[in-house]
Amino acid sequence: MFKSVIGHSNDPDSLMAITEVINECTRSLAGIKPQAGILFTAVDFDHSLILQKIQDTFPGIALIGGTTNGEISSILEFQQDSLTLMLFASDTVEIQPGLGLNASKDPEQAAQQAISQAMAHSTAQPKLCLTFPESLTSSGVVILESLKRNLGENIPIIGGMTADDYAFEKTYQFFQDQVLSDAIPVLLFSGDLLISHGVASGWTPISPKSRITKAKDNVVYEIENQRALDFYQQYLGPETFAANYAIHALAIFDSQDRYYMRAPNSYDPDIGSVTFFADIPEQAIVQITDASREDILKASETSLQEAITHYPGTNPASLLLVSCAARRRILGTLTSQEYQLATTYLPQKLPCCGFYAYGEIAPLQQHSQSKFHNKTFVTLLLGDT
Amino acid sequence: MGDRQQIEEFEKTIRILRKKLARSEKDRKQIESDVAAKEALLKTVIHKLKTSKTTLEQRTQDLQDALDTMQLMQVQLVQSAKMSVLGQTTAGIAHEINNPIGFIYSNLDHLDEYIQDLFKLIHLYHHYLPSPPTQFYVDSEDIDIELIEEDIPQILQSMNRGTQRIRDIVLALRNFSRLHEAGYKAVDIHKSIDNILMLLQQKLSGIEVVKNYGELPLLHCSAGDLNQALINILNNAINAIAIKNGQTEGQLSDPSVITITTQYQSNQQVVVNFKDNGTGISPEIIDKVFDPFFTTQEIGQGIGLGLTIARQIIVDQHGGHIDIQSELGRGTEFLIRLSSQC
Ligand SMILES: Nc1ncnc2c1ncn2[C@@H]1O[C@H](COP(=O)(O)OP(=O)(O)OP(=O)(O)O)[C@@H](O)[C@H]1O
């Protein structure tokens, strides 16, 4: 048995909201004891209070989560300023939590901490790792690579980077009853678990091609020998740049002319550098990207279909969606359609939980290594045999 | 639902609405800035694309120019190789043939004299020895002395004509090869054409050549090159007629004619017009006939450089004009105009 239940409230009052959510979950659990859970909330809630309430109700539950740029569930569908909680209960699937701290200082050490803590209590080979790490202090690619090194590259890692409603000031990660920053919380699943996943973007490069002439790790200093900031401002306008640059990721081309996306998350007006969510190699050929709502929704559909066609069982028990904050921003009032697309392909009552993130993590195909993405829609189906 | 519960519901709704109001204000501002940024982005991209399009066009033009130059160089290379081989061989052949023909030609008169002397001698024998011994009749029975006497002048005459013709051809060959070496000089176009016709005599058999020569001044031009251009054009006319005759074999058709018309116009232009009644050129390909390596001939027959070279000589080298008029199935006319000052 692998069961998941879901609660979702848009009450701005923290206590009211978590009470409502816990009540919903308890009702659906019908007496079964949950082992683990994931929690996604808007930034301006009293997170400690919320976590405490959950621990009070389900003592010792393995809970991870974080703050977002929008929340999704099968109950209230797409919401902002809300909180949603998904709980897992199973006698065949084992779920163990782990936590790494100070990701920006020593990502390798943090990843190792998190994985070894979770592994210490696992009795079987892990099948899936969920993670919702810090987005603003460190590079997503570095965190993911560290996790992969410690867990093994063949175990799928899926998740997204925590967000803060486009303020780019501070995001929070949750672990049990702790509200943290600069942290890497993980949940390790082992046992009779079945999963499938999909990822797609819909972003397309539109500017002429340019070359990164100076970069180090996830900081780009110069593009075409021009300050990276000036390069961006030239395209987006000097006034509107600040509020919009995060949407317009760079498409980074590889030697086969395929591209992946890297979104910026901050800049330094004095030295003119732009910092990205993940590393960008020097000399890479890049283009500024844009997306239409139509392209974005088409990609969401592709991601869903990819997961559905590859699901190894018959009835998945749970659906996790991680979408990019920039998608939400461009989709505007159409954002709710991302979740609604899921209901056109999957049973309406399939418990679903998700959030809008500052970077997504998923393998590009089934049985391939996990990758860090920007601007994508990640679908994860979970169930047992 | 109890009153208390209802009040709680209302309170929650109010909280949510308040939050939504704040959110929508925030969203509105964000959307406005999103739209402005998007506008800026599109404007810049369009501007950049326009600039890169212009540079691209410039680069395409440069490439095209480079390609043209390269093709021209290739054409010139082929041409000069062709010409130098042709020039060398013709000069060599002309020299080789000239001497033996000289012996034959210069001895023909002597031969004629000697033979006439011999006949005179025979007549004298007849006169003074009317009854030779019997054996003489037996041995001379097969020899028809009257017929021989009648035939020999004709034989000699045709030998004379033959050697004369060989001498003419050799002369034309020498002119041709020497002209090519000569560079710019005053040229009598009519002489050049006649020379060429002489060289092409074999190929022209069965084709009537009509000459409408006008009065022309001497043209200052690169004689050898001009010859080459005219040969290429005449060759094409001959080919076109041959192909047409091949197609219409057995059918009743017009006799093959090449008409060459020359004219000196009041604007000091020399016009040379070659008209054939060969296959003609279909309108789809007429624009291509001057292109390097364009040919409709079978593989191994033509390389498609004849007209390219002709145009290069007439237009680029001599500042003249070359035009075609053609009707499929009826024939083709090449109009060449050269300034007498060129
Ligand atoms: N007088 C003509 N009548 C019909 N077609 C002609 C005539 N002159 C040229 N053409 C067409 O133009 C083509 C190109 O002529 P051009 O002299 O350049 O090349 P070519 O004769 O095919 O080969 P070559 O390089 O041996 O001369 C010919 O293949 C033929 O199709």
Ligand SMILES: [Mg+2]
């Ligand atoms: Mg030809």
